[in-house]
Amino acid sequence: MTARDAALAAVTAPLLELRSVAKVFGGEVTALDGMSLSLRDGEFVSLLGPSGCGKSTALRLIAGLSQPTRGRIVWSGEPTLGVVFQEPTLTPWSRVFENVWLPLRLRGVSRKAAERDVLEALELVGLSGFEKAYPRELSGGMKMRVSIARAMVTHPKLLLMDEPFAALDEITRFKLNDDVLALQEKLGCTVVFVTHSVFESVFLSNRVMVMAARPGRVVSEIEVEAPDRRSAEFRTSAQYAEQCRRVSDALRAAMEAHA
Ligand code: ADP
Numbered sequence: 716m717t718a719r720d721a722a723l724a725a726v727t728a729p730l731l732e733l734r735s736v737a738k739v740f741g742g743e744v745t746a747l748d749g750m751s752l753s754l755r756d757g758e759f760v761s762l763l764g765p766s767g768c769g770k771s772t773a774l775r776l777i778a779g780l781s782q783p784t785r786g787r788i789v790w791s792g793e794p795t796l797g798v799v800f801q802e803p804t805l806t807p808w809s810r811v812f813e814n815v816w817l818p819l820r821l822r823g824v825s826r827k828a829a830e831r832d833v834l835e836a837l838e839l840v841g842l843s844g845f846e847k848a849y850p851r852e853l854s855g856g857m858k859m860r861v862s863i864a865r866a867m868v869t870h871p872k873l874l875l876m877d878e879p880f881a882a883l884d885e886i887t888r889f890k891l892n893d894d895v896l897a898l899q900e901k902l903g904c905t906v907v908f909v910t911h912s913v914f915e916s917v918f919l920s921n922r923v924m925v926m927a928a929r930p931g932r933v934v935s936e937i938e939v940e941a942p943d944r945r946s947a948e949f950r951t952s953a954q955y956a957e958q959c960r961r962v963s964d965a966l967r968a969a970m971e972a973h974a
Pocket residue numbers: 740741744745746764765766767768769770771772773931
């Protein structure tokens with residue numbers, strides 16, 4: 716490959732590819748089989764499917780927290796990622812600052828050297844001024860914001876989110892949906908978002924990957940048609956309703972065909 720070819724490949728290559736990935740637990744439970752997925756730089760992709768279809772398993776494989784039984788996961792560059800789980804998983808006896816500092820501390824960055832990045836990450840999620848608070852003093856939505864700040868403090872290229880807002884009330888969830896889109900626009904990161912909500916997946920994503928169970932894999936892929944910047948108006952638009960119907964139909968078809 717010439718240098719020019721290599722440069723071109725780097726521009727056009729997907730950020731990350733899952734190639735026919737399988738994950739079998741204990742030699743018995745086939746959580747995923749033939750799972751393929753290609754992620755382009757800067758896009759927002761949702762994994763949508765019923766409970767037990769392997770969404771979390773797929774996310775954990777992408778995160779490198781577990782290894783595929785078969786198939787390959789290919790990054791086009793250095794893998795850098797942040798993960799947000801459904802539970803905010805904050806350390807209760809540490810203040811907000813220490814919780815967000817953690818990924819940097821694990822890399823040997825001192826409190827002083829980390830300070831700017833930690834405060835910036837907190838500002839990004841709308842929590843400036845809360846650095847001295849303890850998790851117990853925060854609402855569920857605010858804890859989730861701290862968890863997002865912690866995932867972003869290292870400036871990862873890829874943000875992985877596993878049903879992060881499922882436990883929150885609808886109003887808080889809508890606000891966090893808006894804020895995640897704003898954050899992605901500001902940082903230009905790629906996002907893989909796991910959800911079982913059709914409405915949430917359509918509001919957030921450029922592409923929705925519909926998954927089916929037994930074995931878990933992607934059975935259809937839908938490009939969401941939406942304005943460049945999504946707002947409260949989009950949520951109540953005819954276009955949004957139409958996209959939700961498309962995705963909902965695909966999900967129903969997937970569940971019927973693979974019941
Ligand atoms: P989802 O996130 O879509 O609800 P999961 O990825 O959690 O689904 O699970 C997919 C399947 O794999 C389920 O049948 C689940 O019981 C099984 N599974 C997940 N993790 C493990 C594990 N560590 N050991 C055994 N089985 C597992």
